[in-house]
Amino acid sequence: MSSTSTNETSGIREEVLRRFIESGERERLQEILRSKLNESGWQDRVKDKCQKIIHESGPDVDKLTVNDVVEQVTPFARTMVPDDVKAEILEDVRAFVYRVLPEADN
Numbered sequence: 001m002s003s004t005s006t007n008e009t010s011g012i013r014e015e016v017l018r019r020f021i022e023s024g025e026r027e028r029l030q031e032i033l034r035s036k037l038n039e040s041g042w043q044d045r046v047k048d049k050c051q052k053i054i055h056e057s058g059p060d061v062d063k064l065t066v067n068d069v070v071e072q073v074t075p076f077a078r079t080m081v082p083d084d085v086k087a088e089i090l091e092d093v094r095a096f097v098y099r100v101l102p103e104a105d106n
Contacts, residue, residue: 015100029093049073
């Protein structure tokens with residue numbers, strides 16, 4: 001990819017992201033995601049995993065940081081997001097991008 005093409009792609013990406021945020025679409029999708037994850041029991045499973053990590057740290061619990069727990073729980077949390085939730089959010093993001101791309105060319 002040429003430098004000009006890379007710069008154009010970067011500019012389009014930034015413009016789409018700006019519109020995604022300014023339109024409120026990002027916040028709307030975040031709220032839908034939170035709701036769907038809560039309905040699916042995802043939050044409870046992630047909470048239980050965090051508690052297990054803390055419990056299994058044993059006598060080293062005082063050395064355990066929030067970052068340590070986050071680092072350990074993140075791969076688990078990502079795999080526990082239901083496929084239908086991932087698909088729905090991805091479709092909504094795609095639809096938004098397709099709606100704003102023609103406008104970004106102006």
